[in-house]
Structure formats: structure tokens, C-alpha cells
Amino acid sequence: MGINTRTLEITVISGENLRVTEDAYVVVRAESLNCCTTRTAKDDGTKLLSWNEKFLLDMPMHARSITFEVQCNRFKGFRPLGVARIAASDFLGGAVPENGLQVLSYGLRDWEGRRNGVIHFAVRVAATSSSTEECLNSKPAVEPVVPRKGCGDRINVGGNKSNEVAVGVPIWWNYPNII
Numbered sequence: 001m002g003i004n005t006r007t008l009e010i011t012v013i014s015g016e017n018l019r020v021t022e023d024a025y026v027v028v029r030a031e032s033l034n035c036c037t038t039r040t041a042k043d044d045g046t047k048l049l050s051w052n053e054k055f056l057l058d059m060p061m062h063a064r065s066i067t068f069e070v071q072c073n074r075f076k077g078f079r080p081l082g083v084a085r086i087a088a089s090d091f092l093g094g095a096v097p098e099n100g101l102q103v104l105s106y107g108l109r110d111w112e113g114r115r116n117g118v119i120h121f122a123v124r125v126a127a128t129s130s131s132t133e134e135c136l137n138s139k140p141a142v143e144p145v146v147p148r149k150g151c152g153d154r155i156n157v158g159g160n161k162s163n164e165v166a167v168g169v170p171i172w173w174n175y176p177n178i179i
Helices: 171-177
Strands: 005-016 024-029 035-037 048-060 065-074 077-087 102-109 115-125 155-157 160-162
Touching (some): 005 024, 024 048, 048 065, 065 115, 077 115
Antiparallel strands (some): 005 048, 005 115, 024 065, 065 077, 077 102, 155 160
């Protein structure tokens, strides 16, 4: 952990109601080029994807949000399925202590701004200080999680390169209109 960063312990739990036909994975980043990537998960017909993977992610002190991107491999590249950008103020400096575990659910939006499922995750500020240039997996160290190529890539939107994403909104804010 650097002087100007804090380490977040993030557990990507699951996604639901995603319109997906391929195996999907989640890329998590905190306003930096460093990112963590889950293994792929397959929809077994229940519209529920389960990852249950824990990461340590360095978040710069100036960062105001973390981003969860659900993606899938498609032919030669990747295809974004849904994005949620979560304000750091939603899980830092609130009623829950920073090192207290918070389980959150946010709606995902596709690149055209349409709803595409919900992502469930847990977050807390990690108690230990360790370098997390690579993501750490909470499962036995048989197969370490390696950041997937393309984490820093931009996608084509309407023929132009874009970094724009829809801002994540907690799912409970508009409860009656859930997907």
C-alpha cells in the first residue's frame, strides 16, 4: 500500500438478471489503470452468475469511485455487458466504520444506458497493508487470479473511443422499479 492509497478488500459475490449468452467475468478498478478480474462464470439458466471472489485493490486517495464492469469474451475481443460506478462516499466515511464489511447491490447499465442486471459485492478497507499490484484471490493459491489483458482498454461507442459509463445507483433507491 502506497502513501497515497488505501487498500480495499472487495468480494465480487454475484450478478443477476444479466442479458448474457456467453461466460461473463467482472473487472474492478478504482480510478487507476490497475484492475482486478474474476474468473468467468456461466449462467445456468437461473439468470444468476456467481463469482464469490475476494480481491485486495489499491485505491488512490484522490479516487472518488470504483467501477465494476461485467464483460464477456466475444470472438477476438471483449464485450461489455454492464457497468456500475460506485461513489467512494457510499462505503467510506459513513455510519459503518471503514474496516466494517458492507454488502452492497447496484444496478448495472449497458453502454447505451439501459438497465442490464444487478451486481452484488462486499467492500471494506483492508486492515493489513500489503502491496496489491496483482489481485489476490481468497481461494487456495492453486491458481492465482491474474489481471486480464484489456483492463485499461477503451471501447468503441458509436465509432468513437470512449471512457464514459453510466453512474451506479444503489438498487434500493428506486425499489419498485427493479429490473
